[in-house]
Amino acid sequence: MSAEQPRVVFVGNPNTGKSTLFNRVTGSAAHVSNVPGTTVSRTDGRWSLPGGAVECVDVPGTYSLAAHSADERVALDAIIGLEHPTSALVVVLDAPRLARSLYLALQVLELGTPVVCALNLMDEARTQGRVPSAERLAELLGVPVVPVVGRTGEGLDALGAAVREVIEAASPPPPPHEPSDALRADALAAADSLPEAWTAGASEGRRVALGLWALLSDDGVEAIADVAIDHVALVGIRRRAEDAGRDLMGEVVGHRYAWIDRVSPSLYSDAAPVDHAAQDRVDRILLHPLWGSLVFAAVMFVVFQTLFSWSGPLVDGIDGAFGWLGDVVAGAMAAATEAATTSAGPAVGAAVGFLGDLLVEGIIGGVGSVLVFIPQIGLLFLFISLLEDSGYLARAAHLMDRILRLAGLPGQAFVPLLSGYACAVPAVMATRSLPRHRDRLLTMLVVPLTSCSARLPVYVLLVAALFPETVPGLPVSAQALALFTMYALSTVVSVLAAVVLGRLVVTGTAAPALLELPPYRWPHPPNVWRSVKNALSAFVTEAGQVILVATIVLWGLLSFPRYEPTELLSPDTVAEARAEGVSIDDLAQTEALRRSYAGQLGRAMEPVIAPLGYDWKIGIGLLGSFAAREVFVSTMGLVYGIGDDAAEDDVSLHEKLHAEKHPDGRPVYTPLTGASLMVFFAFAMQCLSTLAVLRRETESWRWPAFATAYMMALAWVSAFAVYQGGRLLGFG
């Protein structure tokens, strides 16, 4: 960002079309990034104005400068312009419903920064017959007011000209409303409690504005904990007012609304009241106890099915394409290895073979494992932005609020949590629709506990191999009951984890869950496309790198050190295998895996996992499952010498599991081991992609590290309790 270019910040209430307007003026060059140290995203762009381009910043929507949450703090910093001086503010107003958005506008005007008001949603105002007079508002506020329609681009040239004008104008006018003399004196005194950097060089008007902000600031709010406010002085001012029978908070907010209520009638010349009938009619159906619940269930069913199964062909297509590419390259590299061995000797041949493996297993496999998430992320964000733009997402949150309150989460957490049952990666990204940082972080930490579809093949393998079909006296299939139990367990534990983490780890002040239910609108395709594109590019470019590197490292662990096939199997073993008709290649693969770093790690891990009923071979399977949980199945296939394409319903794999014995002759796999393993898979953080996306969305390694620690501890303790408890009760 160059220092000379003027910087224009777009501010406004949520649901006023601010981002649509911002996207319209900045075009496709806008760049979304996380504000350092937060989960809040900010959009930067450039706006070509007459007389040169300006830098533009879009901050999260906010109702006031209160900064109760990380999002509002980002907005506050940009508006006050502490880090980068702000040249001008574009305050986006909701034309048909001015009262609400004027509150923020007045607060901003008090600060004395040059302001242009964009009177947005003029198309809705015209449809409703409720068109405010821009001239009258400009006269009242003393700043330019430009009617615009963000969706169509109407009025943007005039808006640009007005912005250019205020940037170059001498000084902005004083705000139209005045606090009482007593309040003004309190505000000036309160301004002294603020850090020097805030008030240095401020005009008296700006000092009053900052003082009013300080009078409402609360010392318990985490979002402003880093601002060095003299709370003792503030408490003194508040106490004196209280003793005089005054309500300072009521006065500060009240003097702004008093002005708004006074001027509002004169803004709408035709004075048609807002027509609520249409919205209320739709709400009566969509929020009806019966019809509303049915619509909600249907919408969520479609979202879930899309993630869980309808995205399947796309995912399989990407998988297949990379599998095919891997086979082609593997074939070419095998031929090259042979040619190199004959022409340049075995050492060169081995080197070419290594390169081939790295290329096929590490790089092609790694890129494939990144791109395979694209269908699910793209489709989920398509749905979320359609629901958000139309106004239904807020209704869904309203409907689910009562239920999610049990977990200490707001209704908006429902869609991410539901998505988690398909895949945690898109689900973690879907928490972007949660407005508060605390809620978003808490949801992200809990989503990996929901029973994602990658756990299902593991459950199916263990249940089918180790659990009896029927148990005498049990009216339902024991296998079906075991599967159902795993899903129920995952749900209950996710809720409990949210409650506990919400109390102990992700605390933060509880703001009242006031949620605006915006008017229904047709989704705006450019908004939808932008949301999908931003999610995909953030995933591929940032989380993707981590996934790619981690996949290569994991491949290295599983395939090094490397051996010649002749080193792995003794001639006797080969002869025996030939006689029994067992594949020599499979046996060699198994032996290579046993001797690999992962195999060594699996053995080193044995003391830790033995109390859960696992041997070192299961340890290798657990390591392999970090690539993705379902890889456990094929890794176990490798471990037991039946090749790496074993599926969960492979009878020969089931037989191998049954035949496996501990050194003392006890069987390794009993129903109890199966239960212990399933519980471990239910709670353990075994997904590199989830960790990568957690890092991307929280902009730190701290939270993925925390999620790993708490989930691993939970998994170990639970599996220990199941296995040892089961043994005490005489099972297994």
Add this chain to the structure above:
Amino acid sequence: MTLDDLATGSEATVASVGGEGVFRRRLLELGLLPGTRVARIGQAPLGDPLRIRVRDVVLSIRRVDARRVELNG
């Protein structure tokens, strides 16, 4: 009478907003001030949160929060 006692479809004027700190500030800043007209327009299927209309905007508010808003009459 408090906001959660208001019958669906009826309107009243806010007398006072209780609570303190962040909570009270949020309600006030959203325009729920003494003297403001507020209408209850419905509730979620489980009976909570409520749907109210203040200054032409529909808000979803939990019953426990609505209880802190005193109404006239």
